[in-house]
Amino acid sequence: MILKDERSYTTEEIARLLKVSKLTVYDLINKGELPAYRVGRQNRIDSIDLENYINSSKNKSMNKRSNTNDTPSDVVRSIKDAVIISGQDITLDILADSIKLEGFKSLRDYNGSLNSLISMYNGKCTIVSTHLFDGDTKEYNIPFIKRILTGHSYMVINLVSRWAGFYVKPGNPKKIKTWEDLTNLNVTIINREKGSGARVLLDEQIRIRNISPKELKGYYNEETNHFSIATAVAQGIADVGIGIEKASKIVDVDFIPLIKESYDLVIIKSEEQSDLIQSLLKILNSSEFKKKINTIDGYDISKTGTVIFETN
Structure with a gap:
């Protein structure tokens, strides 16, 4: 994924880029895994922070496959609860x-x-x-x-x-x-x-x-x-x-x-x-x-x- 460093994204745009729901994005923000800041009523995420999150997720996937704390099912369960x-x-x-x-x-x-x-x-x-x-x-x-x-x-x-x-x-x-x-x-x-x-x-x-x-x-x-x-x-x-x-x-x-x-x-x-x-x-x-x-x-x-x- 190629991102422009000067850009910032709304939660809706992040959801589309990552192909997840907006609630998943909100959960990542609340957990501190995806840094965000407020502009008016909207959360904004800088492209560099999104890129860092993607790279971090890739590293976790490769190095910690046995760690259940990093599985997608846990994110889904967290939202469900x-x-x-x-x-x-x-x-x-x-x-x-x-x-x-x-x-x-x-x-x-x-x-x-x-x-x-x-x-x-x-x-x-x-x-x-x-x-x-x-x-x-x-x-x-x-x-x-x-x-x-x-x-x-x-x-x-x-x-x-x-x-x-x-x-x-x-x-x-x-x-x-x-x-x-x-x-x-x-x-x-x-x-x-x-x-x-x-x-x-x-x-x-x-x-x-x-x-x-x-x-x-x-x-x-x-x-x-x-x-x-x-x-x-x-x-x-x-x-x-x-x-x-x-x-x-x-x-x-x-x-x-x-x-x-x-x-x-x-x-x-x-x-x-x-x-x-x-x-x-x-x-x-x-x-x-x-x-x-x-x-x-x-x-x-x-x-x-x-x-x-x-x-x-």
């Missing part, structure tokens, strides 16, 4: 650290809400976060969870509440205030990827207003997180994007609040996960955890730890 938390919000990183302190191994998977629920249905996630707006009921999360996790027993617990709305340029020069304003021919939007909560929010809001995606200029231009959306607006790539309030406090854009969304956690109920569920409820209802969340602008913790819905 871990608590996999899926979602993109910074509060989930705080939760992952708290779960580790309770004696569980935790890994992060940075998937959107809809894709996270589908992964849970397929047994690939332990805890998923959701902020999915249903236009017919005007509810968050429960309608989607009921449809996707059919046949499963689960619990839905509030993590935080937060405002979702429009990112616009300072001063809002295009006077964008409503969902209908997005159809203005002089307005260009930047969209989130399919499966994300922000994308579902937009799609549901235009659906119930009988607005076609084709009426929205820029609808098919996508970014993969709130900060990238806000940055695209700040840089003039788009006039408006949908996201949460927190990103607007970091990027130089104005925020137009539209809806208070419930950002909830879902966990499958089973005898094997009873200890984890108790630890999760303990963490979410602890003053220490709430104090950490409260230090970050843009979150409402008044319902944190509240069980929103639970199957029998």
